Each structure stands twice: as C-alpha cells, then as structure tokens.
Amino acid sequence: MSTTTDAIRTADAHSAHTYHPLPVVVASADGAWMTDVEGRRYLDMLAGYSALNFGHGNRRLIDAARAQLERVTLTSRAFHHDRFAAFCAELAALCGKEMVLPMNTGAEAVETAVKTARKWGYEVKGVPDGHAKIVVAADNFHGRTTTIVSFSTDHDARDHFGPYTPGFEIVPYGDLTALAHAVTENTVAVLLEPIQGEAGVLVPPAGYLSGVRELTRERNVLFMADEIQSGLGRTGRTFACEHEGVVPDVYILGKALGGGVVPVSAVVADRDVLGVFKPGQHGSTFGGNPLACAVGLEVVAMLRTGEFQQRATELGDHLHRELGLLVGGGAVTAVRGRGLWAGVDIEPSRGTGREISEKLMELGVLVKDTHGSTIRLAPPLVISKEDLDWGLDQLRSVLGA
Known part of the structure; x- marks a missing residue:
C-alpha cells in the first residue's frame, strides 16, 4: 500500500x-x-x-521566523513585547491608517470587525443599543464561525448551524441601488469583499466600490473591506480597493499577512473607529504574538518595495x-x-x-x-x-x- x-x-x-x-x-x-x-x-x-x-x-520570512523562534514566541497581551509596537505602526502606515487590532485567523478578524462596527455604531453614531445593522453581499465568504455563517448564502456553510445571529441585511453583490435601499439610520457598516474569491473570483462592476465609498460616507456608515484574499499584492495593488481609488474605513486582513508561516490577521482603521475599545472588551491570547509580529513585519517590508x-x-x-x-x-x-x-x-x-x-x-x-x-x-x-x-x-x- x-x-x-x-x-x-x-x-x-x-x-x-x-x-x-x-x-x-x-x-x-x-x-x-x-x-x-x-x-x-x-x-x-x-x-x-x-x-x-x-x-x-520564502527565505526572508523563514529567516525572520527562525530568528524570532530563538528569542520569544509568546507573551500574551498581558505584557508588552519588543515586536508589537513596530508591527502595529508599520502595518497601520502601509494601510494609511492609525491603529491596528491584531488577531490570528481571517474569521477572527471579520468577527472583530463586526464587533468594532457595532460598538462604533452605539457609542459614536448613536444607534439604539441592540439595533445595529450591517449590510453584506450575497455569495460572500467571510469565514465559517456561527456569526459569519448567519449572513452567508452558501447552504453548505450555513444549513443546520442555527439559530442564527441577527443584525445583517443581505443584498446582491455589485448592485449599488439595492445597497442604497438597504442602508437605514440603524446601519453601522457595509461589509464587502472587493473581489469575491470563494464565489468564483467575481469582480464587481466598474464604479461599484467607489459608489459604496460615496454612499457610506454620505450616510455615516463604515465601509469595511475584507481584503483577506484580495489584498497584499494579489491583484497587482497592495489592496484590491486601490483599483478604484477607494480607501475604506476598515481593512480586514489575514492570510498573506502571515506569509504562509503563521496565522496572522488584523483589523486596521483610524483612531475614531478602533479607539472605541477599552481594556477587557476584546482580545486574543495569541493575537499579536512575537512570532506573528516578526513575520508580519517582514511581510510589510516586502510589500513596501512594490x-x-x-x-x-x-x-x-x-x-x-x-x-x-x-x-x-x-x-x-x-x-x-x-x-x-x-x-x-x-x-x-x-x-x-x-x-x-x-x-x-x-x-x-x-x-x-x-x-x-x-x-x-x-x-x-x-x-x-x-x-x-x-x-x-x-x-x-x-x-x-
């Protein structure tokens, strides 16, 4: 055999x-x-x-990981470590944002973004507590946790995992009119993949992303771009949103951020968004660990060369x-x-x-x-x-x- x-x-x-x-x-x-x-x-x-x-x-990434393995791999976020600040600062600069909330997997980053949007909606926008809505696209793929499959239209991912988490409105991908109708005074965010990977590498119509950006800005709604698959060089730009000159309020990153070496993900946004969190309200034992930060720092450095x-x-x-x-x-x-x-x-x-x-x-x-x-x-x-x-x-x- x-x-x-x-x-x-x-x-x-x-x-x-x-x-x-x-x-x-x-x-x-x-x-x-x-x-x-x-x-x-x-x-x-x-x-x-x-x-x-x-x-x-990749030799640069393996060398960065090996060097860190010899020093320290985990401290938990109970303490500072000497790679954390640099990783957050460099990744924020790459994204043109101010703050980073590091996690491990892509699904964790999406869950973090959902929590971020809801908290921002209640504490900054003034949505009544418990009434926040997030608009998402049909045929999306953002992960397979219980919250995420609640707004999936993929039967394999969703069926028989209920009861489902409320608070999401699903509209056709690429349909700006449907999106505009779905946004209400209680909408806190629009969560989209700039290109839908799992759906078959679906590229939205020209002008769609820029239209989403304009609409969300007008309605005081966060535009959260899931660039976990589409980002970090895959489409010929650092982020797929760049093809339409769009900068979302929130970047959701993962996959290539860990260079295929360790799981690294992150939510990246400005202080007026990620600043809503206070100690004890979100976290991860392994999120932003020294090994992840060492590899992530090298990824950011490699992307800066173009x-x-x-x-x-x-x-x-x-x-x-x-x-x-x-x-x-x-x-x-x-x-x-x-x-x-x-x-x-x-x-x-x-x-x-x-x-x-x-x-x-x-x-x-x-x-x-x-x-x-x-x-x-x-x-x-x-x-x-x-x-x-x-x-x-x-x-x-x-x-x-």
Missing part, C-alpha cells in the same frame, strides 16, 4: 470531514512547487487561497490574456479576475470543476474548484513566467483546447 493511500485513509478515519481535498499528500514545498510523499512535484496554482502570496519557504505588486500586474496581464483565448472555443465559457487571480468557468460538458482539478493534479498542477464548473487559479506571486506558462499548457491539455 502506498504512503499516499496510508495517509489519506488515516486522515479519513481520524479527522472530521470538513474538507474534500484532492488525493495528494504534500511533504515539502519551495517557491511555487510542492512535492508529495512519493517524490512527485506539483505546481501550486492555489497558494493557500492567497496565504502563500510570497511562495513556499516588487510583488508589479509581478502580479505583469504576470496577471499575461495570465488573463492566455485564459481569454480559451473563451468561446468550446472549453471555457468565462474568465474573471484581476492580477494573478482568476476564476475560470468550464463548459460543463468538459467536466465539473472537481473533475478538471483531478485531471490537472495527474499532470502535476494543483488548483481548486468552486461552485460546480469553476476552477480558481491563484499561484504564488513569485511564480516564474515559464512555470506559469507550463501550468497553462497543462490546463489546455486537460480541456482539449
């Missing part, structure tokens, strides 16, 4: 079946490539849902040109995305997204399906053009294009 089969059977027997992974067992990785337990190499075209924007085993944003722009233009040539040829019905991020809708007669992903795996390329016949492509930003082209060749081969 192969080691791959052994590992998969053991995992199936002893872990909750909350995922349906492809039948590959990764043992090591470097850059844009992963190697399984039997020595076969695969091109990673998913990058941990953007958590690995800087590639596997190198990764430029790579995502140039390689992303190439990616979308090549994918665009597949549309209308009988294999691909649509391509969406921005930068090194694409949702590819496969003609159903060619197979489901899962089936296409399995065939690509057999050829040495790892991608992820979503919503039936869609696959997502999001390679590490360090991928070479040659490797990217090789991966695209395998996709053409699988599609018979």
